[in-house]
Amino acid sequence: MRILSGIQPSGTLHIGNYFGAIKRIIESQNEGDLFAFIASYHALTSVKDKEVLEQNTFEAAVNFLALGMDPEKSTFWAQHHVKEVLELYWLLSNHTSMGLLERAHSFKDKTARGIQANHGLFSYPVLMAADILLFDSNLVPVGKDQIQHVEITRDIANSFNHHYKKDIFVLPESKVDEELATVPGTDGAKMSKSYGNTIDMFSTKKKIKKQVMGIVTDSKELDEPKEWENCNIYKLCELVMNEDELKELQQRYATPGEGYGHFKLTLLDKLNEHFAPYQERREHLIANPKEVHEILAFGASKASKIASEKMRILRDIVGLI
Numbered sequence: 001m002r003i004l005s006g007i008q009p010s011g012t013l014h015i016g017n018y019f020g021a022i023k024r025i026i027e028s029q030n031e032g033d034l035f036a037f038i039a040s041y042h043a044l045t046s047v048k049d050k051e052v053l054e055q056n057t058f059e060a061a062v063n064f065l066a067l068g069m070d071p072e073k074s075t076f077w078a079q080h081h082v083k084e085v086l087e088l089y090w091l092l093s094n095h096t097s098m099g100l101l102e103r104a105h106s107f108k109d110k111t112a113r114g115i116q117a118n119h120g121l122f123s124y125p126v127l128m129a130a131d132i133l134l135f136d137s138n139l140v141p142v143g144k145d146q147i148q149h150v151e152i153t154r155d156i157a158n159s160f161n162h163h164y165k166k167d168i169f170v171l172p173e174s175k176v177d178e179e180l181a182t183v184p185g186t187d188g189a190k191m192s193k194s195y196g197n198t199i200d201m202f203s204t205k206k207k208i209k210k211q212v213m214g215i216v217t218d219s220k221e222l223d224e225p226k227e228w229e230n231c232n233i234y235k236l237c238e239l240v241m242n243e244d245e246l247k248e249l250q251q252r253y254a255t256p257g258e259g260y261g262h263f264k265l266t267l268l269d270k271l272n273e274h275f276a277p278y279q280e281r282r283e284h285l286i287a288n289p290k291e292v293h294e295i296l297a298f299g300a301s302k303a304s305k306i307a308s309e310k311m312r313i314l315r316d317i318v319g320l321i
């Protein structure tokens with residue numbers, strides 16, 4: 001079974017990105033043949049600065065590799081290194097109705113927020129369809145906001161298959177982890193870089209401490225018992241503590257004598273402990289960019305073999321000989 005996912009190179013990662021998306025993509029290496037790429041072409045819809053795009057793409061690669069992406073076991077590349085995807089995007093564009101794209105929530109949401117619409121943003125789902133269909137992907141792990149894009153992909157694949165009377169494209173399924181709760185930010189709302197309520201995965205110890213110490217709680221005093229049920233600190237502890245540790249923490253909440261500052265320090269220790277094993281590999285990769293570029297080139301060569309064969313068949317089918 002082929003599993004495929006794309007990750008937008010969006011800069012500093014927070015623990016919401018990790019527990020909400022990255023962890024699952026990396027774990028899916030044990031469930032099937034994982035194809036994962038850094039969606040650099042997609043990022044052009046929002047990143048227009050050359051240095052920022054280069055840096056973000058590099059950082060995304062470093063982070064994924066540090067977090068356990070295995071370039072031998074999986075195929076891991078940067079989108080713009082396998083250009084067939086743009087050729088497929090054009091073929092698919094000619095089988096995509098305007099109405100299908102006009103109904104896309106992400107486009108409607110972005111324009112409603114005042115982001116200036118251009119053709120790239122409008123046709124983004126067609127590029128995503130090309131990403132998925134080029135590699136005959138069966139399963140696409142995505143967040144809830146991306147389900148519609150996988151449905152659009154199926155619609156486009158169906159019309160193409162129907163038009164040429166061939167099962168050229170595999171119809172992909174999206175895989176959404178229903179159990180996965182939204183990770184709350186330090187203010188209790190969804191953690192998001194646009195809300196400034198994040199806890200970073202890989203910033204300096206000092207910055208992460210500041211973010212954790214900034215978690216919003218009620219104002220109960222040291223000598224009062226506290227409730228863990230709706231506490232933002234506890235919700236984040238649930239991500240990094242096992243059952244026994246959580247039971248012990250519940251006891252501490254119920255017993256007067258400790259304040260929220262103590263619980264925050266416990267969370268901070270657990271977060272540091274959780275991400276420490278990845279830190280060393282991350283630092284090694286940052287210091288050795290050549291290694292990162294070689295890994296991406298190796299992934300691109302594996303992905304290219306499949307992409308060029310698929311495009312050869314497709315050109316033949318549509319009459320581009």
Ligand code: ADP
Nearest residue numbers: 010016017020021143182183190191192193194
């Ligand atoms: P942000 O909201 O910080 O801009 P992105 O939109 O770049 O984050 O999200 C990248 C990935 O991380 C998406 O797949 C998204 O589903 C996931 N993600 C982001 N924030 C959270 C969160 N608070 N809880 C769970 N998943 C999240």
Ligand code: TRP
Nearest residue numbers: 004005006007008039042128131
């Ligand atoms: N659109 C996805 C996002 O914003 C990223 C992405 C691009 C993707 N191409 C993909 C995800 C193909 C899954 C499959 O998160």
